[in-house]
Amino acid sequence: MICLNGHGRNGKSSYIKLIEKLLGFDNYTSSSIERLTGGASRFEGSNLYGKLLCSIGELNFENKRNTSILKSLAGEDTQVAEFKKKNPFNFINYAKILIATNAVPSTKDKSDGWYSRWMCIDFPNQFAEKTDVLASIPDWEFENLVKKSIRIAKELWEKREFTNEGSIEERRARYEKRSNPVARFLVERCIKEQGTYCLLNDFMVEFEEFCDAEKIQYRPTRQEIGKQLSKDFDHERKRMGNEEKQTVYFGFILRSRNK
Known part of the structure; x- marks a missing residue:
């Protein structure tokens, strides 16, 4: 799970829109922890089927069930979902969880499995511009970004880790610093x-x-x-x-x- 952490007007929404543009409309979705845990609709899990990205807004981890669901989704575990008026089915979730929040919430889940799934990225700057920055970028720039991303993705797949990803203890410290x-x-x-x-x-x-x-x-x-x-x-x-x-x-x- 990737967590974009920072106050308003700092580029989190623009970053998510950029990723969505690169993936294409049919390859991403958005949800909330309440919907994914079945609080609002038992059909929410089916929205992740066949997707590459799921963006989530503000979180609440008071209920430990919420952390269990996110760990399962981030771990590419087998999920059970159903479409309305259809039988339940199993699928592997490949949608990366991208969270945009103003404050990383504290959690009762202190397990290594929880912290190992988190990558917190700070968005410390604030911008006064009210224009749509992405609209001013020509298509050839997006094409170049895709080419570069594919090259880096190959290197990432070989290394199996991000630069400065850190150990589980370092991730734990980063998470607690932001949430506690x-x-x-x-x-x-x-x-x-x-x-x-x-x-x-x-x-x-x-x-x-x-x-x-x-x-x-x-x-x-x-x-x-x-x-x-x-x-x-x-x-x-x-x-x-x-x-x-x-x-x-x-x-x-x-x-x-x-x-």
Whole structure:
């Protein structure tokens, strides 16, 4: 699965349109994780039959079934599908999953099989142009791009990996960095040290500033952050104070307060 990650007006849609133009109208489709998991239509799987590309928009991985479906589709496993008023049939999915999202969502699936299927590509730039860039490109340029792509595809098939693809652990780190801003904040803006503590109020203020500076759209709630600090990162939680009780987490301190 290839994930195009970045905020609006950064070229993700134009890139997908470019790929669709190269493949041809009959060779691609679009869907959503809700439709593919059967939530909207049990016939959605048949839309992938005979396709080379399936583009998907924003994702939600709270339901682990969603990750299982995507792993199956990305692994070229045998799929079961059916057309309306027809018998179910088996087919191998060859449609590459191309995801365009403003924020890579966190997931409960921490398996190697999940991370090994992901390739996150950042789209960090924003463009002011409102014109259709692809419409201004002559056909001979597209033809040259196809020729070059075919040559590179042969090399890719021989190597069986993309340039800078990385190991599973490196992919895991890239995914978590983009999907788990709390973990990233703890690494970049905090110091883990016994005998130290951090007020949750102070944490929230700097975390919001961090998200603003890094243009992070997905921001967990105060309650979700507290749960992560306690369960995922094993920091002890207490309520402290005489008159006005405040929530405190032990075992780390904000770098800005470590003076």
